[in-house]
Structure formats: structure tokens, C-alpha cells
Amino acid sequence: MFRSHILVCGGTGCTSSNSLKIIDRFEELIAQNGLAEEVKVVRTGCFGLCERGPVVIVYPEGAFYTRIKVEDVDRIVSEHIIKGRIVNDLIYHEDDVKKEDAPALSEIGFYKKQHRVALRNCGVIDPENIDEYIAFDGYKALAKVLTEMTREEVIDTVKRSGLRGRGGAGFPTGTKWEFAYKSQSDKKYVACNGDEGDPGAFMDRSVFEGDPHAVLEAMAIAGYAVGADQGYIYVRAEYPIAVKRLQIAIDQAKEYGLLGNNIFGTDFNFDIEIRLGAGAFVCGEETALITSIEGNRGEPRPRPPFPAVKGIFGKPTMLNNVETYANIPQIILNGAEWFQSMGTEKSRGTKVFALGGKIVNTGLVEVPMGTTVREIVYDIGGGIPGGKKFKAAQTGGPSGGCIPASHLDTPIDYDSLMAIGSMMGSGGLIVMDEDNCMVDIAKFFLEFTVDESCGKCTPCRVGTRRMLEILEKITDGRGEDGDIEKLEELANTIKSTALCGLGQTAPNPVLSTLRYFRDEYEAHIYEKRCPAGHCKKLARIEIVADKCKGCSLCSRVCPVNAISGEIKKPFVIDQSKCIKCGACIEKCKFGAIIKK
Template sequence: MKTIEELNEIRENTLKEISLRKDINYKGNEKHILVCGGTGCTSSHSAKIIEKLNAHIKEKQIENVRVIRTGCFGLCAKGPIIIVRPEDTFYAMATEDDVEEIIEKHILNGEIVERLLCKDVDGGTVKRLDELNFYKKQKRIVLKNCGMIDPENIDEYIAFDGYKALEKVLTSMTPEQVIEEVKASGLRGRGGAGFPTGKKWEFTKMAVGDQKYVACNADEGDPGAFMDRSVLEGDPHTVVEAMAIAAYAIGANKGYVYVRAEYPIAVHRLQIAIDQAREYGILGKNIFGTDFSFDLEIRLGAGAFVCGEETALMESVEGHRGEPRTRPPFPANKGLFGKPTLLNNVETYANITQIILNGAEWFSSIGTETSKGTKVFAVGGNINNVGLVEVPMGTTLREIIFDIGGGIPNGRKFKAAQTGGPSGGCIPAEHLDTPIDYESLAVIGSMMGSGGLIVMDDSKCMVGIAKFFLDFTVDESCGKCPPCRIGTKRMYEILERITSGKGEEGDVEKLEKLAKNIKASSLCGLGQSAPNPVLSTIRYFRDEYEAHIKEKKCPAGECKAMTKVMIDKEKCRGCSICSKNCPVNAISGELKSPFEIDQNKCIKCGVCIAKCPFKAISRV
């Protein structure tokens, strides 16, 4: 067990070793090669790059150079990412074949490998991370350590002020003061609903119970969301520390992190963090010699979306089928094992240490009137800079999508952005200048959600998008209550009918009626929000629904049932590539004469469109 003094010593010593990561004016001769070890970069083989870097360093007996596997840098579209510090050189989309050159040129000769430098969306090459437009409007509080430290090394976390907040809380603050600080910060739950965090803590503290628990919701389930995953992969200790602080504040001695088993790297690193914290006595009995004891356990989820709902999560932690309970009683009064339980999501916890260290006033100076601090978004879909961004609340969608995200690729037009995942809504271009905060998003028919942000270009059919999300909910509904179990299925059936050209007059109204009932009558948040993607697309793209139903046309040309694939005789040169690639032999013709598609055979798969060298084939 380490004393506070020993921790301070570790902090000082480690900081000496790693200060070059933050200090641009560092004048020493050490270099740190940071390689992203987040899930995205790992799946594009960043582990091999690390392995090869280390092998070269060893072989060439290079001193003063360390390779660090970090968490996510955010710009996943350019991965695997390598950053060389202190100079901050940003190498994008590197492969293991580039390693030798990086070592030879950059590390040994101090020359930047120009060809590997990141190209910004505007075409310019950037050398340094902070030159990228992607980072310019971001503010990193939650992700402060992601990409900066080795997440598997507690000393590096400690060096960057890790466990200082816990120390402060345990040695100089009463539980009431901690709660006051969190309340004053204005922090609201980042899991989606935006309930004031401090209030939640207060309720749980006030609840009567001989045993209380803190729990962390890391069951991130929205399609395309990876905020919580990235925090756990890049900075697991910040969650461990925040949970200990929360436990102290509400009077708990035991915590659970509920994380999906499909996040193996996050689970692995979190377990390492817990083990290391225990070894240091930061978890366990009498932390820092005080009478506060706290320990933490990981519970793995099997990937059911509904287990992100707080009461279903608790059922699952207890070993039951993941189904929501009726509320009230709320978890603050009757949560895990029937005891008062504080449940926050990963990102919410990741704000806590900074609020404690920098104060509520600092935190509440960021953001808007009602939504303080920052919000992390996992930005995906038809956008150039797919990745993880953290922006102050109040940033507009336009800024995120165009300034940070680099806009829409392939010269297409922006059509809509989807926030809040299957519970959220689609936001059309007219609302691009909406500042992002809880209330504004709700007003335009969407929601903050946990931070998934999917951008859609004008090739996307909005009825199809609604169907996509509903398909997800139908699949993920737990089945406990009929409005969600059967209602979403019936909505899906209507959408299926519309997109296959069999829509009937009155279908939109039927969807609206069902949606209203499902929202009002469902047992839990999953069902209550399931119709949102349909309602918001009806709200903003009703004409698209009507075109499908009345004219049997899909304006975006995406609904296969309503399109034909045709060859433009003017453009076709009779090369036969289309016919060779057609999986159902639907295309025939004589060489050097225009080919033709047999519409009875065509399955509208689009392979010919992609293969035609003369762009002579299209959907009409």
C-alpha cells in the first residue's frame, strides 16, 4: 500500500520521464513514439507496428527512444496513427512496412518522413497534431489522457495528476462538499437523458440503506458509438478514480463496472487498472490511511442493447435476464441487490476528477447555460474525419460536421445527422446551426444520447434510415412489454411495406399513431424512445415518405424495390465488364454495342454500377 507521499514521489519521478509528451519546448534528447492502441487502430494492425518498432530499436540499440501504446487519438479515419514526441509529428495510415523508414529517417536522422504525414481534408499536409483542423475546435477534458499515456501503466496516469482528486477528496473534503462541488459544476449525465449528476449523487446519499453501491454503465450499445469504449481503452484509471470519489460521496464501499464482453481491449485494460490500483492500495481497505474502503468489480454484459437501460443493467449484474424493472423505485433507493445504487455512465465519471481538481467554477464556465462542460461524439457515416471528438457544449452541428469532421466525402451533399442512436432522431440541414446541448437537441426532435453521431449524405433514403434503426430496436427489444415488443415490429412492417413499394395511403398516420402509443406506454426508455427515428424522419422528410407511398418512388434511389438499374446506351461502350461481374447473369449484349439488363433477372445489387468504367450504369 502506498502512502500519499509515496504517490507524490511516483508522480514526480514519472513526470520527469514523460513530460516531453506535453512540453513542446522540451530540449532533452529523448523521443516517445506514441502508437494508437485503440480498437480502430488495433484492427488495422497497430500492434504489429509497435512490435516492429521495438524490434528495430532493440536491434539498432537506439537509446532514449520509447514506444508507447496509447489509447485513441480520435482521428480514426487516418489510423493507424503514430505520433512522435516531443515534436508532435503526426503520421497517418502507417503500416508495418513504414517502420524501418520512420526509425532510419526520423528517429536516427531527425528527418520527417514526409510521405507519411497526415493530409488534411483541405489537401494540405500537416506535420503536427495541433495543425489539424480536426483538433482545432476540440476541448479535451474527458479524453485528456487518451493518446497521451500508456493506459496500462498506473504511474503514467499518476504523473498527469492521477489519483490527486481522490487524495484531495479523502483528505480535505466531506462527502457533502464533494456532492456540492459536483452539483455546482452543472455536470449532467452523459448516458443520454442528462439528469443532473450531483442531484443523483445526493439522492443516493440520502437514501436509507445499510449497504450502497456505485456502478458504472459501460454498456455502450448505440450503433456506431465508441466514446465509452475509447475512454476505458485510453484512460481506465480516470473511471476507477471517479468511482472511488463517488463511493466516498454517497457512502458506498463496493462498485461494479458493467461493460460489454464485445469490448475485449477495454475490459482487459480496465482489469489491469483495477489490479494496479489494488496493488497501490488505492482500491481496498482504508484508502490513503483513511477509514474509507472501496473495491471494484467488472461485470461483463453479453451485448444486449437493453442492458444499457439502468434497471435492466442491474438485473443483468445480479445474474438475471436483462429486463428493465418498473420505476419507481429508482436505483438511488432500490438498485443493485435491492440497495441504494448510484449509476453513472463512463463519460460522466470521466469528468469527475477534473471537476474536483479544477473546481466547479472552471467546469461550469465551459458550455451553455443548461449544459456544462464538453461532450464526446463518435462521428461516423458519410463524413471525412470519422473519429472521436470532444467539443464544448454549445458547439454547433455544423462545426462538428464541417470544421472538425471535414465535411461530406465524394462531393456529395449533407442530408441529415443522426444523434442519440436508435433513441434519437435525424437532424436535417436546416438545423445544422443548432448549438449542441440537451435542450436544443430535444426541441428539434432528437436527443443528446450517449454521443453517437452518424452523418448521412444525399444518397441516403430517410425512410430506409428509419427502417434501419427500427430494425435494430425490434431486434434489441427485450420483449417484456407489448408496446415495444409488438409495436416496434408492427412499425417495422409498415416501413418494410413502404420501402418495398407497397405503401398504402394512411401508412404515415398509422406509424404516427403506433409511435405515440409506444412512446407513452412502454415500460422503459428503450421503448419510450424507439419510435424517435421514425417520428423525426417523418417530421423533416415527410415528402420522402409520401413519394414512396404515392408515387412508388424512392427519391434517394436507395430502395431497391422501387428502382431499376439501367444502362445508358449513349455511354455504354460494350466492354462486357458489367456482364462478367453480374452475379445473376442478367446482363447481355454484343461486344462494342450497348449492353442490356434483363429486369426480370436483375437483383439490383449494384455490382455493375460499381464496375462500369464509363459510368454508364445507374439506378433510375
């Protein structure tokens, strides 16, 4: 027995800010002080508050230490671990206001409104120890379905729970299971889509890293329900920690007989293998993913036939997203009614969001469906740094759209996001403030899809490139009358003619920014002006004559000799030469040079 557990985040975020060295130092000091029998150091998955990483939690007190450096470990051990005194100045305090008492974890604004179902074990258990997963009711749901439930009952429970696919499109999960169940075949497969392509989302990675057994258990349950004995997890090779922990988890589950033949003494057999993806966005599309698992180049094919009829190696395949699976064991254990009690009428349960962009608490949060954008951005996310004004939030990454300030109080669920021209997507939520140019944002996402287009169909391969060219023209100040209309025409054509989800959704960022920020496009085209002051080529740097003392400092720093004038008289900038580098603004001692 240990009297104290030191939990150190071993997710990708904290690992890259040195959490492994922190673990080593803890272990070293604990051994030195002869505490190895009393204190246990555990490397967990992600706690969610990545902005504050590396994160360390010491139990039983639940002391929440953030932004810990290797040097801080000595103090935590000598004060907290040896003498039982919490090191208050290393504890996380909201708004950086130091208070007498360390706040309880559940009282912190970031955690207060969260409700963790898919992430319930992330940051709590050691993901490389199957016993800890079992301790928190792990594999109990699998035992329940195998010994007490028929296949139809399992499917019915998932159906009644109202769970919808967390990969983005929101297809009812139970219905998908039923399709695969009804398909007649000598062999069926279950697959897990862990090809998290949205550059702003990392919840799937966190589930793999923090609670890999939850996915394995859910896949086995799905295998039983649809009649499959083989599962594939498709995960990106660029997630090395996730891959390693998944493999450890699979090995442990096999050793315990929780995967393999005759699980729990029944005649149910199930095995899982990992397939590594090379990091192509298109492989998140189900038919491309299946093609890639088969060992071919990842390209989509037309549907139907849907994977539930004809999937991996031509056999019926049931494919779900990582987060979808992570909900399954809880639904089986607590019942469909329990899951229904969370969320909104058409979107039950919770959703994980990856907060990024201009927001204080960058990280991973899980909230009930129907939580408003405002609650996520301000109450949980801590608002926008520097007191800047909220402009929009982009959900769904390159396939999604933006939510403007006027829709801050929209409850987030599949249908209400669709109604305002965005989409749930994988759950990336990028916050933008007044300094972001919406035309530039649209261009950024389109650059991504142009890069990632697999090239199989013309609308996507050629169409998105043409759109990008128009956007580049606009942000370069060469936009002309009719460009917006051309963008809209292209967007609508691509949407209705592209082969797969990648192409069909690629125009979304453009369409949604046009819908809410058309004035910004128009300002770029007709006034040759970027309202956010972001687009370099449209910026104008000018010298305010009243303020200029004629010191000549600016003309000497200008790399292209665009500034000239007579000493002690106001200088002027030759706009045809100026490259808008801003060097003169930095140098001017009188604040006489401004960017428009």
C-alpha cells in the same frame, strides 16, 4: 530518462489495423540499434482520428504519423529516431496536401476546435501504467475529497458544476448523487454503466482503453460522497481490450492502496469489481443493468423505485455513465466554476462524439457543449467525402433522431437537440449524404431495436415489429395510403406505454425522419419512387433509346433474361422480370442504361 517517446495507438480501431505489429517492429529496431535506453515505445489509448489509423506520435517533436504500415517503421527509426529528421511524407497533412513543415498537433483542424476533458489522457499516457496517470494529477482529486472535503461539499461541487449524465438522458449528476446520499441503508453501491449499446458510439470504450484510472478514481470519489464501499463496472465482453486494461488498472490501484481499506490513511474503504455484459442493448437501461449485475437475465423493471433507493441487491445504488465519471476528477481539482465556464447555460462542460457514416474524419472528438453541428461535421470532421451534399446527421443512435441540413447551425446541447426532435444519446453522430434514403435509415434503426427488444412488454415487443413491417412494405414498393398515419399512431402509443427507455425511444428515428423527410415517405408510397435512388425494389432501370446502339451486350449479361431486342436497334428491359442488379449498367459502353 528517455529522449524520445514513440506513442502508438493501442485502441480497438488501430489495433485491428495492425498497431500491435507496428509496436513490435519499433521495439525490435530500437533494440537492434542499441537505442533501448534512449527511446521508449508506449502503447496508448485512442487518439481520436480513427479514420487515419494506425496512428503514431513521436515526441518531443510531436510528429503526427498516420496510416502507418509495418514497413514504414524502418524509415521512421532510421530517419527520425536515429538522425532526427521527420519523415515528411508519412506525416498527416490536412486534405492530403503535402507541405514543407510538419504541422503542430494543436494546429490540425481535427484537433483545433476540440477541448479535451473526458479524453484528456487518451493517447497521452500509457493506460497500463498507473504512474503515468498519477503524473498528470491522477488520484489527486481522490486525495483532496478524502482529506479536505466533507461528503456534502463533494456533492455540492458536482451539483454546482452543472454536469449532466453523459449516457444520454442528461439527468443532473449532482442531484443523482444527492438522492443516493440521502437514502438510508446499511449498504450502498456505486456502479458504472459501460454497456455502450449504440452501434455508432465508442467513447466509453475509448475512455476505458485510454484512461481507465480516471473512471476508478471518479467511482471512489462517488463512493465517498454517497457512502458506498463497493463499486461495479458493467462492461461488454465484446470490449476485450477495455476489460483487460480495467482489470490491470484495478490491480495496480489496489497495490498502491488507492482502492481497498483505509485509503490515504482515512477510514474510507472502497473496492471495485468488473461485471461482464453479454452485449444486449437493453442492459444499458439502468434497471436491466442492475438485474444483470445481480446475475439474472437482463430485463428492465418499472421505476420507481429508482436505483438510488432500490438498486443492486435491493440496496441504494448510484449509477453513472463512463464519460460522466471521466469528468469528475477534473471538476474536483479545478472547481465547479471552471466546469461551468464551458458549454451552454443548461449543458455545461464538453461532450464526446463518435463521428461516423459519410464523413472524412471518422473518429472520436470532444467539443464544448454548444458547438454547432456544422462545426463538428465540416471543421472537425472534414466534411463529406466526394463533395456530396449533407442531408442529415443522426444523433443518439437507435434512440435518437436526425438533424436535417436546415438545422446545421443548431448548437448541440441536451435541450436544443430535444427541441428539434433528436436527442444527445450516448454521442454517436452518423452523417448521411444525398445518397441515403431516410426511410431506409429509419428501417435500419428499427431493425436494430426489434432485434434488441427484450420482450418483456408488449408495446415494444409487438409494436416495434409492426412498425418495421410497415417500413419494409414501404421500401418494397407496397406502401399504401394510411401507412404513414398508422406508423405515427403506433409510434406515439409505444412511446407512451413501453416499460423502459429502449421501447420509449425506439420510435424516435421514425418520428424524426417523418418530421423532416415526410416527402420521401410519400414518394415511396404514392409515386413508388425512392428519391435517393437507394431502395432497390423501387429502382427502375431503363435503356435510353437514343443512346442505345443495339450491341446486345446487356442482354447477354442479364442474369434473368429481362433484356431483349433486335441487333442494331434499341433494346428494351422487361420491368416485370428485372431484378435491378445493375449488371447491364456496368457492361454498357455507351452509358445508355440508367437507374431512376
